[in-house]
Structure formats: structure tokens, C-alpha cells
Amino acid sequence: MFRAVEIDGEAYWDGGYTGNPPLFPFFVDGLPGDILVININSLERDKVPQTPVEIQNRINEISFNTSLLRELRAISFVQRLIGDGTIEQGKMKRVNVHMIADDELMNELSVATKTVAIPSILGALKGAGQKAAETFLESHRSDIGKRSSVDLQAMFN
Numbered sequence: 001m002f003r004a005v006e007i008d009g010e011a012y013w014d015g016g017y018t019g020n021p022p023l024f025p026f027f028v029d030g031l032p033g034d035i036l037v038i039n040i041n042s043l044e045r046d047k048v049p050q051t052p053v054e055i056q057n058r059i060n061e062i063s064f065n066t067s068l069l070r071e072l073r074a075i076s077f078v079q080r081l082i083g084d085g086t087i088e089q090g091k092m093k094r095v096n097v098h099m100i101a102d103d104e105l106m107n108e109l110s111v112a113t114k115t116v117a118i119p120s121i122l123g124a125l126k127g128a129g130q131k132a133a134e135t136f137l138e139s140h141r142s143d144i145g146k147r148s149s150v151d152l153q154a155m156f157n
Contacts (some may be wrong), residue, residue: 023071027093034144035075038129039101040114041065046107057110072097076152096148098140102132 004011026035041061049058075097081087082094105128113121140149 023075026095029093032145033093034096034098037068037072037097037099037150039068039099039103040106042103042106043069043101044103053110072150072152073156076156079152096143096146097150097152098136098143098148099150100129100132100136102128105132 002013004013006012023035041064043065045058049055075095078087078092079094082089082092113125143149
């Protein structure tokens with residue numbers, strides 16, 4: 001859907017549904033130990049989609065979220081192996097996972113807001129994002145660098 005971006009002569013493409021977001025590179029030593037995920041799709045919906053547009057929108061959300069959930073499940077698995085001693089300390093990096101999300105807003109928006117650059121919608125999304133970030137920081141600033149604010153074990157059980 002989007003053109004490649006060239007950096008130093010190398011073309012980089014949007015990962016689409018299968019490559020977003022690639023979290024594994026953040027396990028490299030020397031990078032910060034926290035991963036902050038900014039959700040742009042609802043993980044859950046309050047009601048079952050009924051109309052063709054609602055159903056297509058939910059299919060897109062589920063497709064997009066699949067790779068995110070796969071990455072988070074892998075992090076959860078590695079953390080469990082580190083925690084129970086199956087993986088020796090230092091062999092794999094333990095990361096803290098945080099998530100900024102506004103599922104209530106995302107449940108109200110149509111899929112068009114992700115592809116149509118209307119200034120009023122972009123402004124509203126920017127404001128909503130800033131508010132969600134402020135809410136996150138009020139609740140979890142002290143977690144950064146110390147512990148995850150997302151309970152991955154609960155998410156996948």
C-alpha cells in the first residue's frame with residue numbers, strides 16, 4: 001500500500017500484516033530493556049461486527065494483530081524459560097513490555113482513518129495519542145526500566 005523508503009540506497013518496505021511489528025531485533029544487547037508497543041488496532045471488540053464494513057474492518061484488525069501477538073507470545077515464552085531456569089541467565093535478554101492503547105477510541109473509528117489523510121482526523125488522532133501517552137505515563141512511568149506493565153502471562157493464558 002505504501003511505497004518503499006530508501007535509506008543509504010537500500011529500499012525498506014512496510015511489513016504489512018506479516019512483518020509488523022518486528023520486536024525480535026530489540027533483544028540485542030546494548031539496546032534498552034524496554035519495548036513500548038503503541039496499539040493502533042483493538043485487540044478486542046465490545047460487540048460482534050455485523051455489517052460487511054464492520055466485518056472487513058475486524059478481519060483487517062485480526063490480521064494485523066496476529067504478528068504482534070505472535071511476537072508478544074514469543075517474548076512471554078522466553079521470559080517463562082528464563083524465569084524457571086530452563087534458559088541460563090544471560091543467554092537471552094529479558095525485556096520489559098509496555099503498551100499504549102485506546103481501545104475505546106479504536107472501536108469507534110472506521111478503517112478509513114488508517115488510510116485517508118484528512119487533517120481533522122489526523123489532528124484528532126494526534127490529540128488522542130498524546131492523551132493515551134499521558135495516561136500511560138501517569139500509571140506506569142515508574143515501571144520503565146524495572147518491570148513490564150503488560151502481564152504477558154495473563155494475556156496468553
